[in-house]
Amino acid sequence: MPPFVTSVLERALPYWGRRIHGFDDPAVCMTGVETRTSAPLRMGRNEERVSPTVGGFYPMGEGAGYAGGIMSAALDGAETAILCMAKYAKPN
Numbered sequence: 001m002p003p004f005v006t007s008v009l010e011r012a013l014p015y016w017g018r019r020i021h022g023f024d025d026p027a028v029c030m031t032g033v034e035t036r037t038s039a040p041l042r043m044g045r046n047e048e049r050v051s052p053t054v055g056g057f058y059p060m061g062e063g064a065g066y067a068g069g070i071m072s073a074a075l076d077g078a079e080t081a082i083l084c085m086a087k088y089a090k091p092n
């Protein structure tokens with residue numbers, strides 16, 4: 001990784017070692033960082049979570065730039081689904 005990344009990691013790992021016991025334990029053989037670099041962009045969406053340029057299109061989850069892992073992807077999808085259900089529910 002380039003120096004601007006490694007220099008931050010050098011400071012970050014001891015920081016997290018102080019916050020989470022064992023995080024920077026010398027016996028750990030590999031430490032991975034989870035980032036949003038799998039989707040280094042974010043599709044636009046309004047407060048109803050609809051794309052402002054493509055009607056009826058709901059950008060969500062990791063590929064759209066709203067999640068960086070399993071939990072955040074699941075929650076973003078669930079929250080969007082709840083909004084859709086409320087919006088398109090048949091009136092009683």
Ligand SMILES: Cc1cc2nc3c(=O)[nH]c(=O)nc-3n(C[C@H](O)[C@H](O)[C@H](O)COP(=O)(O)OP(=O)(O)OC[C@H]3O[C@@H](n4cnc5c(N)ncnc54)[C@H](O)[C@@H]3O)c2cc1C
Nearest residue numbers: 034038060061062063064067068069070071072073074077
């Ligand atoms: C090797 C690996 C390890 C990981 N480990 C972890 C971990 O330990 N913890 C963690 O929190 N996260 C982990 N992740 C990240 C996590 O898997 C993702 O953040 C999460 O799955 C994103 O969910 P998503 O629903 O947004 O996208 P995805 O799970 O990618 O779902 C997108 C879906 O859309 C479908 N699709 C794509 N294009 C189209 C199309 N044109 N038409 C119809 N369907 C389409 C795809 O087939 C896919 O089913 C890992 C990822 C990888 C690759």
